[in-house]
Amino acid sequence: MIEPAIIKSALRLVLFLFAVLGVSCGEPQSKITMEEAEEIVFSNDVYGQICANCHGGSGEGKGELFSPSIGGLPTWYVKDQLKQFRDSHRGIDPGDIPGQQMRAISLSLTDEQIEEASQLVAAMTPIPTEAPGTEVDIEAGRYFFANQCMECHRYNGKGEVVFHSAPLITLNRSYLLRQLHNYRSGIRGAVGDDIYGNKMVEMTKRLTDEEIKLAVDYIGALAHGDDPRSARER
Numbered sequence: 001m002i003e004p005a006i007i008k009s010a011l012r013l014v015l016f017l018f019a020v021l022g023v024s025c026g027e028p029q030s031k032i033t034m035e036e037a038e039e040i041v042f043s044n045d046v047y048g049q050i051c052a053n054c055h056g057g058s059g060e061g062k063g064e065l066f067s068p069s070i071g072g073l074p075t076w077y078v079k080d081q082l083k084q085f086r087d088s089h090r091g092i093d094p095g096d097i098p099g100q101q102m103r104a105i106s107l108s109l110t111d112e113q114i115e116e117a118s119q120l121v122a123a124m125t126p127i128p129t130e131a132p133g134t135e136v137d138i139e140a141g142r143y144f145f146a147n148q149c150m151e152c153h154r155y156n157g158k159g160e161v162v163f164h165s166a167p168l169i170t171l172n173r174s175y176l177l178r179q180l181h182n183y184r185s186g187i188r189g190a191v192g193d194d195i196y197g198n199k200m201v202e203m204t205k206r207l208t209d210e211e212i213k214l215a216v217d218y219i220g221a222l223a224h225g226d227d228p229r230s231a232r233e234r
């Protein structure tokens, strides 16, 4: 899976050599300067080299590859999850093809690359979860989220570092649905010593398909400014 990155690097190198040759021959119409070419080659960070191939240049994710929108996820969470994959807590179930792909990538990453990638992802503009359709019962979703999810994911769905609970409101809808089903069926989070994943396995065990959909619809509403704080009393 690393091949596209290698091809990209090779292309950048060719571009760079062209630019250098153009400049050194004194060719007046050279389209890019040597400094610009250098920037292309040497700013080639771990995100651009590896992650962008699947998660897109702005961390927007790619539906056809099942890769989530990760732009703006905080450093701690990206680091947490890259290590979850690398430590074989996540992406090891034979039925979890997208997870296995991400795990394969994580195995090639050093601690330094994980640190660098996490910081680059955190600096990207977050992309809000898709808003729910008008047919959705937002009030029911608000009540459900307040009672079932808010305790750990906070009222604003931004997650809580102390609980290692994920920020939810920038993840795309299809990914959120898949993860909740993955926890419920034990594809994710069921490995014995995955204490954080275990919480979500326990949590989702009692949820119906309709409740999972309601939660994800409501996360969309939350991403667009809804507030569940007083829903417990409603």
Ligand code: HEC
Pocket: 001, 046, 047, 050, 051, 052, 053, 054, 055, 065, 066, 067, 068, 070, 077, 078, 081, 082, 098, 099, 101, 102, 105, 109, 117, 118, 121, 166, 171, 178
């Ligand atoms: C081969 C494609 C591919 C590459 C390359 C790749 N990813 Fe992924 N990534 C995925 C897929 C697919 C998933 C969804 C896994 C799942 O469904 O559990 C994922 C999931 C993730 C998640 C979990 C998000 C969450 O909310 O829990 C993070 C974080 C992540 N990737 C970061 C990265 C970073 C950083 C890089 C570069 C070092 C990278 N990925 C490279 C395909 C890729």
Ligand code: HEC
Pocket: 084, 145, 148, 149, 150, 151, 152, 153, 163, 164, 165, 166, 167, 168, 171, 176, 179, 180, 189, 196, 197, 199, 200, 203, 215, 216
């Ligand atoms: C007891 C605390 C707790 C409760 C309650 C809880 N969560 Fe979680 N949730 C977590 C933790 C911890 C994680 C990170 C697990 C991991 O690393 O796999 C998580 C992860 C997730 C993820 C995966 C996000 C990602 O980036 O891949 C989703 C989606 C999610 N929770 C949704 C919900 C929803 C919806 C509810 C309510 C129905 C809920 N959670 C209730 C603690 C909780």
